Amino acid sequence: MRNTKIKTSKARTAFNIVNYIILTLFAIICLLPMLHVLFASFSDPNWLNTKSGLILWPKGFNLEGYRLVFSNAQLIRGYLNTFLYVGASTVLGLLITVIGAYVLSRRDLLWGNTIMLLISFTMLFSGGIVPSYIVMQKLHLLNTRWAVILPSCVSTFNLILMRTGFSAVPKELEESARLDGAGDLVVIFQVLLPLVKATVATVALYYIIGHWNEWFQASMYLQDRELYPLQLVLREILIINDTTSTAAAATSAANATANMDVYKQLVKYCTIIVSSAPIIIVYPFVMKYFESGVMVGSIKG
Numbered sequence: 001m002r003n004t005k006i007k008t009s010k011a012r013t014a015f016n017i018v019n020y021i022i023l024t025l026f027a028i029i030c031l032l033p034m035l036h037v038l039f040a041s042f043s044d045p046n047w048l049n050t051k052s053g054l055i056l057w058p059k060g061f062n063l064e065g066y067r068l069v070f071s072n073a074q075l076i077r078g079y080l081n082t083f084l085y086v087g088a089s090t091v092l093g094l095l096i097t098v099i100g101a102y103v104l105s106r107r108d109l110l111w112g113n114t115i116m117l118l119i120s121f122t123m124l125f126s127g128g129i130v131p132s133y134i135v136m137q138k139l140h141l142l143n144t145r146w147a148v149i150l151p152s153c154v155s156t157f158n159l160i161l162m163r164t165g166f167s168a169v170p171k172e173l174e175e176s177a178r179l180d181g182a183g184d185l186v187v188i189f190q191v192l193l194p195l196v197k198a199t200v201a202t203v204a205l206y207y208i209i210g211h212w213n214e215w216f217q218a219s220m221y222l223q224d225r226e227l228y229p230l231q232l233v234l235r236e237i238l239i240i241n242d243t244t245s246t247a248a249a250a251t252s253a254a255n256a257t258a259n260m261d262v263y264k265q266l267v268k269y270c271t272i273i274v275s276s277a278p279i280i281i282v283y284p285f286v287m288k289y290f291e292s293g294v295m296v297g298s299i300k301g
Contacts, residue, residue, distance in 0.1 A: 065270035078233035101162035147221035165199035
């Protein structure tokens, strides 16, 4: 068979060039803030305090900031708490989401449309902060780890996305499994889930990112600093400027007589990198499932 080249018009070529230019500029705009923080975290703290513009390369390669960040016991404790909250909330959320989505995707579910309408209603309206706090108080969950794990372990959007994924699977597969004696749990975990693993990966990614960045509920429900997640500790460092202990450690560790404020800016940048690194590492591994998981059910044929 002879190879044939697809001819493109000048308008099509110009359109592609403009697209590449726009996407390249958009990528640069997204990358510049990340590079600024990354390079600043490796820079000399004295130079960093005098620098006001965008940093495109580190000045005087320096790892002292990261050493000081990891010497902060509160930050390490926040890291461990966040891993616990993210792991427990994601596993529990996926389990409830998968089972709930399976039930809602059944065509013979009694009052299925009404139940789905009530669930979707929660995406637009909620009880509010005060009622939520009262509920947590009545359940005696305040100042416990469950106060962070339970309230946000299930997302309505993820439930609908998972339900759409199950609905896209041909019903003949389930009927065939039923004829072989399979029950609901076998149908869910051995028949349906392998076919919608892209959707499961997408939902898991949404849960991980959402729980990793969560700090507001922890600030409402937790008073014990030993239970604080990483983002709440990070908020104190970045917004409330609670870098006194870390800066003091920096001053003594370096045997310097300079003011503790010298290290505050460096600690902030290093803390941002340390708190963002796990998500940046995890994201590429699930990116291949993301597009197909999000688009499931969007095209009917």
